[in-house]
Amino acid sequence: MAAVNGIDTPPGGRAPIDDATRERIVQLAQEGMSRNAIARETGAGTSTVSRICKAAGVTFDRTQTAKATTAHQMDLKAERERLAKRLLAEATAALDQLHAPHVVVGWYQGMASEHTLDRPASGDVKNYMLAAAVALDKHIAIHQLDGSDRDAAVVDQWLEWVFRGIDPMNATGSPI
Known part of the structure; x- marks a missing residue:
């Protein structure tokens, strides 16, 4: 001792x-x-x-602890909602790149030259699609975590607009 x-x-x-x-x-x-x-x-x-x-x-x-825990959970849910909206915007931005002019750089005899294409090259299309898919997948995963049926309907509406060629960020009555 x-x-x-x-x-x-x-x-x-x-x-x-x-x-x-x-x-x-x-x-x-x-x-x-x-x-x-x-x-x-x-x-x-x-x-x-x-x-x-x-x-x-x-x-x-323990009521104060319970109240603090509930408040913290609500704060985290709000932060996840902000993140989900950002992911949805990133998915939209990546898909928008599929239809935007695309600058490529070429090299000839040690000199760089830029060319603007009407659309991205196939490798870039694949990368934009992958980026959009990942962002959308993570958006959906966040909403499944929080169990919101309303938010799943928002994603469904967004997908419908994207596949119909409507810009979800400027659509009238946008749920986003």
Whole structure:
């Protein structure tokens, strides 16, 4: 055993809790202080605080924790919604590139020259399609995670517009 503040303690352990500290722990818990705050104030471990309070028949009110957890979950869902909208916009932008003029650079005798094509080359078409598909897939995955049927209808509408050649970002009555 090692001595901590003149009191013998097991190796790696804390000094035993004296009766005055036990009473203070119970009093603070009854006043509504959180377990972690009591541990910080008294220098006792959180599990020790829990054990002392349990033995004294004192429980901790978890409503604040539940409210904080719910608020955090709502914040995360809102952030996922923002991300899903960005992914949908990126998918649209990638698909728009399929019908936009495309600049290619060619080299001849060490000199670069640019040429503008009416449409991207086939390799670029593949890359734009892949980028759009991945972004759309991740958009859908986010909405499946949150279980929103309304949002799935939005994606269905977006897909219909894309395949009919309508720009979803400028369509009237856009659900996006």
